[in-house]
Amino acid sequence: IIGRESARCLKASRATLFLVDGSKGALKTQFTYSPDPAEDKIGLLEEKDFSRRALADKRPLLLKDSKDFAEFGKSDERERKTTSFMSIPFGLQGKVVGTLSLSMFNGKKGFSYRDLEFLAIFANHVSIAMQNQYLLEEVRKAGSLRKNYEQPLDDLMGQLQGLSNEERKRIDDHIAKLLNGFKDDRR
DSSP states (O other): OHHHHHHHHTTOSEEEEEEEOTTTOOEEEEEEEOSSGGGSSTTHHHHHHHHHHHHHHTSOEEEOSHHHHHTTTOOOOOSSOEEEEEEEEEEETTEEEEEEEEEEESOSSOOOHHHHHHHHHHHHHHHHHHHHHHHHHHHHHHHHHIIIIIHHHHHHHHHHHTSOHHHHHHHHHHHHHHHHHHHHHHO
8 A cells, every 4th residue: 555655646657665585685576566557567677776775775765867877777778767766765673674666667757855755754654564563463472372371271270260179178288298398308
């Protein structure tokens, strides 16, 4: 939703969410949205390269026009090409975990610094959504921990409370003997 809405608000050709693959450290395409299905795969590899740069520098990247792309050696003359690009790194729990990127293809007007600031708001929303998902998973784990460990203890307590007075006295005597044995061993 965040990717789609950022593309719509900033009139981008495509929005892409890249996440760092923890085991390899490489960028993995998590989500891509394009209002035009023909633009789904155009320049996706070079977009990943640009996003890697933003991720490595840990700061936003804005390529406003073709002269900015020359720095990357990506000024080829194709029918449909990226004419403006911006990428914002975002984090989770103090680590940079991905980028939110927008591309414009064959556009006359490129992205501006103001657009980049607006995209930063969307990137913050991505961070918040990922943090909420992480917290939800932690709550689920805690719930399963309770089922796995506390439920058997509750069952045992219920069984103990259901014992007759004779059985309770016999168990108490047995525990007392065990405790006395421990005291003798310590001496």
